[in-house]
Amino acid sequence: MTSTPALPSRTEVAVVGAGPTGLALAVTLAEAGVDFVLLDRQAEGANTSRAAVVHARTLEVFDELDPSGALSADLVARGIPVSRFRIRDGARPLAAVDFDGLPTAHPYALMVPQYETEAVLLGRLRALGVDVHRPHEVTSATQDADGVTLTTAAGETLRAAYAVGADGMHSTVRTAAGIGFTGSAYDESFVLADVVMDWAPGPSEVSLAFGAAGLTVIAPLPGAGAEGAGRRYRIVATVAEAPSSPDLPFVRALLAERLRGEARVHDLVWSSRFRIHHRVADRYRAGRLLLAGDAAHVHSPAGGQGMNTGIQDGHALGRALAAGDLDAYEARRRPVALRVVALTDRMTRVATARGRTLRALRNTLLPALARIPAFRNGLARELAELDYR
Numbered sequence: 032m033t034s035t036p037a038l039p040s041r042t043e044v045a046v047v048g049a050g051p052t053g054l055a056l057a058v059t060l061a062e063a064g065v066d067f068v069l070l071d072r073q074a075e076g077a078n079t080s081r082a083a084v085v086h087a088r089t090l091e092v093f094d095e096l097d098p099s100g101a102l103s104a105d106l107v108a109r110g111i112p113v114s115r116f117r118i119r120d121g122a123r124p125l126a127a128v129d130f131d132g133l134p135t136a137h138p139y140a141l142m143v144p145q146y147e148t149e150a151v152l153l154g155r156l157r158a159l160g161v162d163v164h165r166p167h168e169v170t171s172a173t174q175d176a177d178g179v180t181l182t183t184a185a186g187e188t189l190r191a192a193y194a195v196g197a198d199g200m201h202s203t204v205r206t207a208a209g210i211g212f213t214g215s216a217y218d219e220s221f222v223l224a225d226v227v228m229d230w231a232p233g234p235s236e237v238s239l240a241f242g243a244a245g246l247t248v249i250a251p252l253p254g255a256g257a258e259g260a261g262r263r264y265r266i267v268a269t270v271a272e273a274p275s276s277p278d279l280p281f282v283r284a285l286l287a288e289r290l291r292g293e294a295r296v297h298d299l300v301w302s303s304r305f306r307i308h309h310r311v312a313d314r315y316r317a318g319r320l321l322l323a324g325d326a327a328h329v330h331s332p333a334g335g336q337g338m339n340t341g342i343q344d345g346h347a348l349g350r351a352l353a354a355g356d357l358d359a360y361e362a363r364r365r366p367v368a369l370r371v372v373a374l375t376d377r378m379t380r381v382a383t384a385r386g387r388t389l390r391a392l393r394n395t396l397l398p399a400l401a402r403i404p405a406f407r408n409g410l411a412r413e414l415a416e417l418d419y420r
């Protein structure tokens with residue numbers, strides 16, 4: 032277990048949850064000289080790969096957190112920059128979305144496991160002289176005219192002027208604030224798998240393959256297989272049914288059915304299956320309680336927006352807390368979540384369209400649209416989250 036500093040009894044801002052959102056918020060507060068406590072119920076940070084893509088706008092936020100550029104350079108060095116998303120029908124290319132013309136210092140999508148992104152943010156926080164307080168599970172948050180009192184499972188209390196729920200989808204802070212989480216769940220399950228394989232199109236692009244059985248995303252990850260055989264890829268697939276930890280034969284069969292002959296899977300590194308919801312918190316603030324990241328919005332992983340939106344929330348909220356302009360935070364960031372939920376929902380529904388006629392229409396329309404530069408560039412800008420500067 033990591034040894035962490037004792038929990039103080041008072042602070043200005045209590046940040047509940049040290050995932051990517053809480054870490055980005057904490058770094059922003061530390062840079063601004065705001066007194067805060069960051070706590071997490073886990074004894075250690077998670078080491079699973081989860082969100083695998085960091086978009087251009089998030090790398091710009093890293094540059095705002097460290098204008099020397101060293102922070103974004105550290106992350107970029109741990110990943111693979113990819114300049115193209117290729118949309119396919121099965122293995123057949125339909126359209127491409129290019130990032131290399133984007134007006135940003137980072138004209139690419141960076142493929143990198145979530146634990147690396149968290150490690151880079153934590154490294155920056157520690158360099159600023161602050162660490163995460165672990166393991167402290169917040170069980171209640173009550174507010175009065177002067178502040179918020181958080182109580183932990185061990186019975187300790189922390190008094191703060193403000194408390195932020197960066198505590199994920201099942202947020203305790205959101206429940207304590209009485210804020211609704213409006214939306215519903217998709218019918219399909221999503222399978223995630225990091226595999227070592229040979230993939231005919233190669234590691235220079237991300238593929239989003241449509242198919243009657245569902246959407247399959249194939250994206251390169253850093254790292255090779257044993258003795259250099261194959262390389263690492265992230266698979267995300269919508270499925271009607273799957274075991275909770277899909278095994279190697281399951282993933283092989285799935286790719287053999289959907290991408291005939293294109294993928295030869297050697298090894299399974301990590302896998303998970305989960306139901307996805309699309310929900311947005313009705314408000315981002317109730318008095319002294321605030322929400323950010325998955326506590327405020329969840330959606331389909333199509334396009335890899337979840338963690339990116341959370342990091343950007345954390346940064347925006349840190350600035351709003353430092354400036355004392357909290358209403359601006361909700362006004363700026365909630366519309367972004369609504370737009371991201373709508374975009375990922377559209378992508379998921381187009382990709383999983385059922386019925387031969389609908390799919391044929393889609394496969395005709397999409398290549399035609401993708402030949403229009405304004406459509407192509409608009410989609411790239413939206414995926415890179417550059418419209419949310």
Ligand SMILES: Cc1cc2nc3c(=O)[nH]c(=O)nc-3n(C[C@H](O)[C@H](O)[C@H](O)COP(=O)(O)OP(=O)(O)OC[C@H]3O[C@@H](n4cnc5c(N)ncnc54)[C@H](O)[C@@H]3O)c2cc1C
Pocket residue numbers: 047048049050051052053070071072073081082083084145167168169170197198199200202203223267303305323324325326332335336337338339341
């Ligand atoms: C299996 C899996 C696969 C995913 N794949 C993708 C993907 O491919 N692409 C993508 O964009 N996103 C993906 N996501 C989502 C992505 O991981 C999240 O969007 C991102 O982690 C959100 O960050 P967050 O900091 O807001 O919340 P989280 O990462 O959930 O962090 C919340 C933190 O709060 C802590 N916490 C919770 N409750 C309490 C409490 N009561 N007291 C103290 N601490 C608490 C938790 O321990 C945790 O560390 C995936 C998620 C999972 C689980």
